[in-house]
Amino acid sequence: MPTTGRVVCRMDDGTHGQRQRLPMLLGIALDGAGWHAAAWREPGVVADRLFSAGHWVDLARRADAAGFEFLTLEDGLGLQAQPWNAVAGRTDRVAGRLDAALVAARIAPVTSRIGLVPATSVTHTEPFHLSKSIATLDFVSRGRAGWRPQVSPRPAEAAHFGRRTMAAELTDAAVTELLDEAGDAVEVVRRLWDSWEDDAEIRDVATGRFIDRDRLHCVDFEGRFFSVRGPSITPRPPQGQPVVLALAHARVDGRSPSSLVPRSDDSSAAVRFAVRSADVVAITPADAVQLRELLDLVAQESAAAGRTAPLRVVADLVVLLDGPDGEPAAERRARLDAADGSPLVSDAAIMAGSAAELTDRLTQWWGSGVDGFRLRPAVLPDDLDTLARSVLPELARRGLRTDPAPGTLRDHLGLARPENRYRSTVDEGVPA
């Protein structure tokens, strides 16, 4: 069985004594011109190319060369940069997006190592379509596909489909309901990925059979929200199960471009979804204290859910570093905030500082036991380039991480290729 090819670091984290750990995992979150609303105005951004293949290919190649384990692509089913239930009415911010799963597919053939993790809605999109879409992304990227299922609570998005309505006021009960449905959607997608056994294609000329249909399986999912029969039309993808990443926000502000899970003071519902459904959970601690609280919460919920499979935990951070021309981060942040007319806010902590300060922060948080980070650059490609030039090499120098070797995204994350849940039991040693 293929297992991880990653070097295991021996770490002394100061609290748990010597223990074996994976190298620090680093993802880069791509969205438009970056996570600051005024990012598109920066001279390093080709602002009229944000909807072109060239923009995405360029960013993906930079991230691939820098050695990130994965990149994520944001998406939604409506215009961004709005309060979550209304339209902004502004002309000075980026509006519009390309379909994230298709952007991921477009960049797959022109990148080599980096995992590709598009976000998609599971509230309005059919699980059957999602399953074959991500499976195919895994084929075209040769095993580098990931997927971030997200819920779509906005009334505006629901109105684009006309099949259900969403309340303007989002209650905790409604969030739980959406996340329960998301859990069912991920379950269906995962079953469909397994609905073909790896060796289902036999091409047996003697009997004229292309497949052994006993190695294809109906998934027969019947839940509160929908039923899906299966099997998939797409064979089991190279990773068996592409990597599922869930973003468990601690809290969300409507102005954040990533604000796809609504404000909730209690992140337990999102964490419960993540521990049931995901391979990687991204958390959004505001500080080191919250980081430890959230790590504990993830551990508790994992235990409560009876989870035994490994779950990687990464912390999201918005990074706004010193500018390409040496402009100090604080000044750069103030200048960008002034350009937009409002301060940068985010559901995730904002790290505005030098590359060295960020490196120290990552080192310190890593010491608390988080497996890695998903970094959201304020400006693309500027902050991505600074990360590549100054942060990743320094983390490697400190022995905290190495660039991923060629391989699948599961390999990069130290996750073994899973057995197929439907695998036929075969009497070993008995010749057919």
Added chain:
Amino acid sequence: MTQPRPRKQVHLAAHFPGVNNTTVWSDPASGSQIEFDSFVRFAQDAEAARFDFLFLAEGLRLREQHGRIYDLDVVGRPDTFTVLAALAGVTERIGLTGTINSTFNEPYEVARQFASLDHLSDGRSAWNVVTSWDAFTGENFRRGGYLGQDQRYERARLFLDAVTTLVDSWPEHAVVADQAAGRFLAEADPGRFTISDSQFDIAGHFDVPRSPQGRPVIFQAGDSDAGRDFAAASADAIFTRHGTLEAGQAFTADIRARLTRFGRPRDAVKVLPATTFAIADTDAEAHELAAGIRLQQVSPATAIMLAEQLWNRDLSDLDPEGPLPDVDPIVGESTVAQGRASVRMVTDQLETAQRWRAAAAEHGWNLRRTVAEMGNRQHLIGSPATVADLIERYVDSDACDGFILVPHLVPGGLQAFTETVVPLLQERGVHRTEYEGTTLREHLGLAPLQRPAGRRTA
């Protein structure tokens, strides 16, 4: 502008073959039907021959016979949008046509997927609009088989209208991206739309700026009266079945007449039959090759299955190397096969069975041979010169505007055509040697789209 051409140009395209018995998976030269390398090779061969586009079919449930998954043909295929977006990264000019169902999708998603694909391919996307209603496929989707058969073209028409409204909702210059002035959008809240009809009640803002082609090139693939009207009203091209020259002329004339009725120019829709081929040095060798392929396409087990589809009966006890069934087909809705468009198309089972029996008697064919000879879809057979002549004759006499070639082998099956017939067509000045344009609309010689101006009012 392009040079004026003396002769009607032949439009050529390539269909990645798959889920039916045209595809010979048992041949040693047959490669993977799912690995991306196969799609890359196939697309690059077609692009090197300067084809207009690559074509992918779709099926949203694995086909069954006698309630079990049909296992004799290729089974399994990738997601259409995803593989086309990936192919955009390894090709430069060739059009990318995807078959997408209007029943088991929603307009907002399909519009943003095609608009995205069009951006990501710099204007090479096309949509083959298909429609279905069957509860069998519906079992894979939230809503199930919710649509009546009589509503499927209504749904398809309104779905296409809705997608058109959505992709037209962003004016051409909505994105200003003026960094100095701090103005990204020409106007706030772009993409506003409202659609309210018998199928859709949706409103809000579309979220993909206008793409290079404005909208995908539209293909239609149904043969019925309703399907032809749908094509004449809304499509840019028709994916049709190949037949005799006369049948092609009649079909094309019918489409041209319908176009006139819908107030569109007579050449506004390209008629493109899907066509298999067998090419060898001489005509005699090509016919021998074709006969060999026919037998490869109909294994003994396949012969029984295809006969069952026509007879609509269990024929599993029959010897494929023996005589045809001595009973008549059971006429009516198929109880044998599910998820197969070809079965629904057979409307004259008794007559077809009679023709098969007569042919078997005349030639002394057994069941397998009869199925292979009578059920085959081979059309362009001959030496390169013969095939080039055939193609020119069909196009010159307006039996069609070109061909969508369906090789029987993946991934290298186009080569026999692209290396021998294409150079002849190029020499004769009826097929391009270089792409003149960058978009698929340009490759197909379609008129530029009208500027969007609220085509539809709520």
